[in-house]
Amino acid sequence: MKSPIQPFAKFCLLALLPCSLITTSYADPVSSNDPVSVESTEYRYGAVYSPAEASTKAAINATTKNASTSAINDTKTGVLESPSLAEKKAKRESLFSGTSKSYAEAQSTTLLPDYWIYDSWVSLDTDIDYDGYYSEFTVEFDADTAYDSALVYGVIYLGRNDRYEAIHVTSEFVLYGEDSSDAFVVESRLLSGFPAADYDVLIELYDAYSEQLVAFSDGYDDADLAYLSLESDNHEYIYEDTVIVVEEHGGSTTIFGLLFIAFTLVARRLARH
Numbered sequence: 001m002k003s004p005i006q007p008f009a010k011f012c013l014l015a016l017l018p019c020s021l022i023t024t025s026y027a028d029p030v031s032s033n034d035p036v037s038v039e040s041t042e043y044r045y046g047a048v049y050s051p052a053e054a055s056t057k058a059a060i061n062a063t064t065k066n067a068s069t070s071a072i073n074d075t076k077t078g079v080l081e082s083p084s085l086a087e088k089k090a091k092r093e094s095l096f097s098g099t100s101k102s103y104a105e106a107q108s109t110t111l112l113p114d115y116w117i118y119d120s121w122v123s124l125d126t127d128i129d130y131d132g133y134y135s136e137f138t139v140e141f142d143a144d145t146a147y148d149s150a151l152v153y154g155v156i157y158l159g160r161n162d163r164y165e166a167i168h169v170t171s172e173f174v175l176y177g178e179d180s181s182d183a184f185v186v187e188s189r190l191l192s193g194f195p196a197a198d199y200d201v202l203i204e205l206y207d208a209y210s211e212q213l214v215a216f217s218d219g220y221d222d223a224d225l226a227y228l229s230l231e232s233d234n235h236e237y238i239y240e241d242t243v244i245v246v247e248e249h250g251g252s253t254t255i256f257g258l259l260f261i262a263f264t265l266v267a268r269r270l271a272r273h
Contacts, residue, residue, distance in 0.1 A: 034234065036098075036193030040156075040168040043185035051085050051171045088208075089153075089171055096155055096166040103162040106202060106216060114146040115205060115214035118178070122201060122224050125187070133196040133231040135189060142183040143205050143215065145175045151209060156186055157202035158194065158230070164202045164218075165193075172208045190232035201225040 042049040083091070119142050126136035139156055153172045157164035168186055176182050200219035207214050219226025 034192045034232075036165055036167065037191040037232075038167040038188055038193075039191060040186050040188045042171060043187065044173065044182070049171060049173065049184070051173065085172060089169065092153065092169045096169050099166040100159075101157075101164050103159075103164075103218070103220075106164065106204075106218065109213050109216070111216070112207075112212070112214045115150070115152070115175075115207075116144055117203060117205060117215050117217040117221075118142045118144050118180075120201075120203060120217055120222050120224055122228060124228065124230075126189075128233075128236040131196070131237070133229045133235075135231055135233050135236055136187070137228065137230060138185060138187045139201055139203070139225075140183050140185045141203050141217065142180060143175055144178040146177075147175075148177055150175045150207070152214070153206050153208050154184065154186075155204040155206065156188070157204070158190075158199045159202060160197050160199050164200070190230060192232045192234045194230055194232040195235055196229075196231035198227045199230045201228065 121140045123138045123140075124134040124136075125138060127134045141154070143152065143154075145152075151172055151174055154170040155166055156168040156170070157166050159165060167190075168188060170184065170186060173184055174182075202218040203216060203225070204213055205215040206212065217225065
């Protein structure tokens, strides 16, 4: 004799089947040919950095007295008539936008001995999908000069396979001799253009008055700048559980009503036996 429990169990399964459906969705992988896009924020002395026209002009005047290159030996009048900080930064960003260079090209530049990058540090900050590749990171570098003060700016590159892409041009900032407290910090968020891989950082330092490259540092000089596990936001896979609830109505009869009827029928059958 068939057990009356079997039809009851089948009925319950059929009744509950449409109640919930759980699916998993995730971000589609993006081609590695997507455009490079990066957001960056600058810090100095523990606060968001905002250069001031007055302080930078004073630094330019000091640099004019100290520098030995003819490009820097302009008159004070020429300094005062120079473009604003915003104009110069915009021009530099346009100049370096899309710029890439090889390790050999970076090494072939003749540098001034009066500037150097003493040390640099990198922290990996945000890994949305916990796969070990970070989309946000921080670069901090301490640059020094033989002069009492010098006005400079930096360019940050990311690269792999000895090919570097420029991702950020800093604002102008002042170096104060060999002061160890004047490090410059750049926090960057990679939005697109960087598939998951190990990247190296290249830091270039430019004289803000002559636009001459005066110092640089990379993973060959400083191990902190090498083999950084990074990926852009559009390569971060985000897994989400989507719950879809389906309710079916037959007049005034609900799922629970159907279950009650089924239970009553089974109970009567059991009572007869």
